[in-house]
Every structure is written in C-alpha cells, then in structure tokens.
Amino acid sequence: MIKVSIIGAGTMGSGIAQIAATKGHEVCLYDSFNKSLENSKNNLNKILNRLVEKEKINNEKKEQIISRLKFSSNLKDIQGSSLVIEAIIEDLSIKQKLFKEIESIVDKNCIIATNTSSLSIASIAGACEKADRVIGIHFFNPAPLMPLVEIIPAVQTSEETNKKTKELIDGWDKVTVIVKDTPGFIVNRVARPFYGEALRIYEEGIADFATIDWAMKEIGGFKMGPFELMDYIGNDVNYTVTETVFTAFYFDPRYKPSFTQKRMKEAGYYGRKTGKGFYDYSQDLPEPKRDYELAKKILFRILSMLINEAADAVFLNIATKKDIDLAMTKGVNYPKGLLSWSDEIGIKKVFNQLDELYNEYNEDRYRPSPILKRMIKNNQTFF
Numbered sequence: 347m348i349k350v351s352i353i354g355a356g357t358m359g360s361g362i363a364q365i366a367a368t369k370g371h372e373v374c375l376y377d378s379f380n381k382s383l384e385n386s387k388n389n390l391n392k393i394l395n396r397l398v399e400k401e402k403i404n405n406e407k408k409e410q411i412i413s414r415l416k417f418s419s420n421l422k423d424i425q426g427s428s429l430v431i432e433a434i435i436e437d438l439s440i441k442q443k444l445f446k447e448i449e450s451i452v453d454k455n456c457i458i459a460t461n462t463s464s465l466s467i468a469s470i471a472g473a474c475e476k477a478d479r480v481i482g483i484h485f486f487n488p489a490p491l492m493p494l495v496e497i498i499p500a501v502q503t504s505e506e507t508n509k510k511t512k513e514l515i516d517g518w519d520k521v522t523v524i525v526k527d528t529p530g531f532i533v534n535r536v537a538r539p540f541y542g543e544a545l546r547i548y549e550e551g552i553a554d555f556a557t558i559d560w561a562m563k564e565i566g567g568f569k570m571g572p573f574e575l576m577d578y579i580g581n582d583v584n585y586t587v588t589e590t591v592f593t594a595f596y597f598d599p600r601y602k603p604s605f606t607q608k609r610m611k612e613a614g615y616y617g618r619k620t621g622k623g624f625y626d627y628s629q630d631l632p633e634p635k636r637d638y639e640l641a642k643k644i645l646f647r648i649l650s651m652l653i654n655e656a657a658d659a660v661f662l663n664i665a666t667k668k669d670i671d672l673a674m675t676k677g678v679n680y681p682k683g684l685l686s687w688s689d690e691i692g693i694k695k696v697f698n699q700l701d702e703l704y705n706e707y708n709e710d711r712y713r714p715s716p717i718l719k720r721m722i723k724n725n726q727t728f729f
C-alpha cells in the first residue's frame with residue numbers, strides 16, 4: 347500500500363487522513379502548528395471510538411487505523427509518499443510556497459494535490475517545476491461521510507496523473523467526477539442559485555425564510571431549505587464562497603452576492619454556530635405559510651435557476667452530464683440530478699420560466715443558457 351501524506355490537520359485534512367488510514371495507507375499528517383496536530387489527534391480518537399461504539403468498526407480495526415497514522419510537525423516526514431494532499435489555509439501565496447517545499451522533498455513521481463475550494467489549480471501548479479503531477483482533489487465536509495470528490499486536472503496536469511488519481515480515489519469508495527479548472531468547480535458553481543434566488547425571493551417580499559425553506563423541502567424534496575442550510579454552513583463561509591465565485595467570473599451578475607446575507611455576516615449572525623442567523627436558535631422557529639400554490643412558484647423559480655446553471659456547465663463543457671448530476675446528488679444531497687429533473691419537467695417549461703423572469707426584470711441574471719434554446723429547437727433531452 348502506498349504512502350499518503352496530508353498537509354494541514356484542520357477540518358478537511360483530518361477527515362482525509364482518516365479516510366486514507368482506514369483504506370490501509372501509511373499516512374503522514376503534517377501541520378505547522380502543534381496545537382492543530384493535538385486537536386486533530388484528539389478528534390480522530392473520539393471519532394474512531396464512536397465508530398467502535400456504533401459497531402461500524404471493531405477495536406482491532408481502530409488500533410490498525412491509529413497505528414498507520416503519523417502526526418508530524420516536520421515536513422521532511424512526507425518523504426516516500428506517492429500522493430500528497432494539501433489542505434491548509436485558503437491563501438494562494440502560502441499554498442504556492444508550500445508546493446515548492448513539498449516538491450523539494452518528495453520524489454518526481456509523487457502526485458501533489460490540493461483540496462482548495464476556490465483557487466485555480468493552474469495557479470498552484472504554476473509554483474512547481476514538475477507541474478504535470480499537480481491536480482485538484484476536492485473533498486466535501488465531512489470528508490469521511492460525503493461520497494463526492496471532484497477531481498480537477500489543471501492545464502498542466504498529465505493524463506497519467508489524472509488517471510492514477512481517479513483510480514486511487516475511486517478505490518477509497520468515493521464517487522469521483524472530473525471537472526474543468528473553473529471557479530467553483532461543479533458543486534460550488536451550480537448550487538449558487540439555491541441560496542441566491544432564495545435570498546432574492548425574500549428580498550422582494552414574496553415570502554419569508556420559513557416559507558421558502560418549507561416550499562423547497564415540502565414540494566421540492568430537498569433535505570434542508572436554503573436559509574436553514576446557509577445557517578448550517580455559516581453565513582460567513584457561504585457569503586465568502588458566493589463573493590469568490592462572483593469575482594472569479596469577472597462579476598457575472600448571475601452570481602451577484604446578496605446584501606441580506608452580507609448584513610448577516612457583518613452582524614456576526616453566522617447561523618447555528620453563533621446561535622443566530624436567519625433564524626434565532628434560542629427561540630421556537632417561525633411557522634411557514636403553508637400555501638401550496640405559492641410554494642410551487644417558489645420551488646419552480648429556484649429550480650429553474652439551478653437547472654440553468656447545470657445546463658450552462660454542460661454548454662461550456664465543465665464536466666459530463668452524468669458527472670454534473672452525480673455531483674449535486676452526492677456532494678450536496680439534492681433529491682435528483684438537475685439535468686434529469688429538467689428532462690422530467692420538460693426543458694421548454696424551464697426555459698419559459700427563465701425567459702419570463704428575464705423579460706420581467708431585464709437582468710442578465712435570468713438569461714437562459716443557449717443550450718436550452720438549442721435543445722428545444724432540436725427536440726432533445728439531456729439523457
């Protein structure tokens with residue numbers, strides 16, 4: 347079994363280290379802060395003990411996993427790795443400096459990957475002499491539980507690196523999708539309207555948070571409503587992702603962040619972790635207005651915007667149709683793949699909804715993807 351090293355023992359790094367050790371690899375988990383290593387070790391012990399209690403693993407397996415994991419504050423300990431996955435702070439210059447250091451330690455066949463959510467893989471690979479072995483491997487939080495992993499080859503990445511990476515991560519029982527090195531990859535790009543359009547509907551006074559959340563769950567079958575989910579993710583984190591995607595797309599109005607969420611962030615109303623966000627968790631949560639006609643309208647407006655994003659990702663060859671649908675069901679638990687959902691509803695109906703919004707508001711935000719028009723003309727479906 348090959349040696350795998352993880353750089354950064356925070357939320358993501360610890361989770362990825364747990365997966366690799368569980369899958370039988372010798373793992374070196376490095377962090378430059380001893381406190382992070384200590385926390386990671388304690389958390390992993392707690393998680394493994396809980397898995398034993400729940401009879402998901404036995405004691406012997408737990409001891410094996412622990413014996414394979416080495417916590418280190420000396421970067422030289424990653425020597426001999428066939429794969430290094432970086433999961434440190436989201437800062438390009440710090441990551442680039444680290445990639446140079448990693449490259450000076452590992453041998454030339456070692457794949458060096460980044461778990462970045464928002465930086466381009468090309469910009470990180472650009473720091474390396476042998477950039478063809480650099481790739482993005484984007485896990486979702488919590489990494490041991492979320493099945494999806496986005497694999498992102500940069501323009502510099504070799505076909506061999508891509509193939510080897512996919513084989514390895516598939517072997518970790520993850521659902522892998524291959525994505526072009528573009529802002530937000532699949533999930534963080536296609537999911538934007540789930541939050542953005544819900545916020546817009548609220549801002550226009552069409553419905554309150556509770557009613558929008560109820561509509562998406564009751565009629566749409568989503569596990570959580572947009573406002574519950576933003577409170578769960580954290581309004582600080584979710585707002586920053588939106589702003590990053592908006593900036594990275596040269597301020598395309600489709601991704602414009604919302605002042606409502608910005609104010610939440612500025613006020614420190616981050617959501618569950620601060621006890622208050624869109625909802626106040628110290629009190630009983632407000633009741634929705636159980637109006638099915640209104641709920642259908644809310645769902646269809648948000649869903650059409652989501653489908654438009656998924657369709658546009660197909661139009662621009664960001665990933666295959668199959669991978670785009672897999673990403674949304676396995677990465678963010680959507681009840682159906684958006685493209686299959688669109689086939690089910692009828693592409694013409696979705697297009698008409700977008701066109702209606704576009705004509706009403708005269709905003710580019712609602713412009714339907716050209717692929718929808720083309721498909722209607724040719725009487726096509728996605729699958």
Ligand SMILES: NC(=O)c1ccc[n+]([C@@H]2O[C@H](COP(=O)([O-])OP(=O)(O)OC[C@H]3O[C@@H](n4cnc5c(N)ncnc54)[C@H](O)[C@@H]3O)[C@@H](O)[C@H]2O)c1
Pocket residue numbers: 353354355356357358359376377378379382432433434435436440444461462463464484485486487
């Ligand atoms: N949290 C998420 O939901 C999530 C999901 C997918 C991807 N990501 C990405 O994963 C990466 C890590 O995110 P996280 O949430 O685990 O962060 P985190 O803050 O929990 O952990 C980061 C860790 O990196 C360490 N670190 C910082 N600078 C370092 C350096 N120069 N050298 C070595 N270690 C260093 C810190 O001590 C900390 O332990 C980021 O690139 C982020 O964009 C995060």
